[in-house]
Amino acid sequence: MTRAHTTAQLFSRWIHGKPKNTQLAYERDIRHFAAFLSQASPQQVTLNDLDLHALSLDDLQLFMDYMESKGLAPSTRNRRMSAIKSFLGFAHKVGYITVNVGVAMELLSLENRLAERILSETQVTMMIALESGQRDKLLLKTLYYTGARVSEVCNLIWRDVHPNRDSGQISLFGKGGKGRVVRIPASLYQELEQFRANASIDAPVFPSQKGNKGLQRDRIHEIVRAAGERIGIKGVSPHWLRHAHASHSLERNAPIHLVQQTLGHSSIATTSKYLHAKPNDSSGMYLPS
Structure with a gap:
């Protein structure tokens, strides 16, 4: 269980102990998702604008579609979605949410395009x-x-x-x-x-x-x-x-x-x-x- 009462507090616990660059990368990815849901720019939202309790699988799928429409590379889409899925998994594990909608969200199957x-x-x-x-x-x-x-x-x-x-x-x-x-x-x-x-x-x-x-x-x-x-x-x-x-x-x-x-x-x-x-x-x- 966790004593976190807000998304920002929960996020802080999730990234605790991770390297600084990893923390910043995760925050950018989560903020992009929050911005999409709020129809704002990432600079205009905070982590607390993301209500994990109200999320649905549709939200995740629509975000993937949105990223594709913006021309983002499949690897970038997968990276952002992986961060979201990992955060939701942590939220569910510590009891912050009762249902983890991220479990049902599949990542793109990427060919080796190196x-x-x-x-x-x-x-x-x-x-x-x-x-x-x-x-x-x-x-x-x-x-x-x-x-x-x-x-x-x-x-x-x-x-x-x-x-x-x-x-x-x-x-x-x-x-x-x-x-x-x-x-x-x-x-x-x-x-x-x-x-x-x-x-x-x-x-x-x-x-x-x-x-x-x-x-x-x-x-x-x-x-x-x-x-x-x-x-x-x-x-x-x-x-x-x-x-x-x-x-x-x-x-x-x-x-x-x-x-x-x-x-x-x-x-x-x-x-x-x-x-x-x-x-x-x-x-x-x-x-x-």
């Missing part, structure tokens, strides 16, 4: 070359050469960027606060240092227009999407550059365990999805520079 989201080396090179802004060009390069997740790049500060013999290295902090160090080509390290100028070690590597804060994930998505559209590809996301890093480095004979370490995969089975060729440096060192 290959469709892997850019070629030429496409990545063109995306970078056609980006005119220095910050955004370096952002694209960093995403590609490190294989970093968006959240990891959002949090980058200059303290995380160091020389490493004849190249450079970047410290990334991923899921669950796990850290890893990724080597980058000397050319990228030198460009980053030139871009840094006199910025302090605690300043963001990729500052927003205000300068004192790093780029937010939505803005990074916009930058990458625009770079993809310049070469005629719609829907490119930062994760596509992560996919490209894995695929290209494996094709260039980077050891699979090295790619696993560089990307921060907990299981080598995840990395194996990118194998297109044969499977001590980070794998970014195998990419063209």
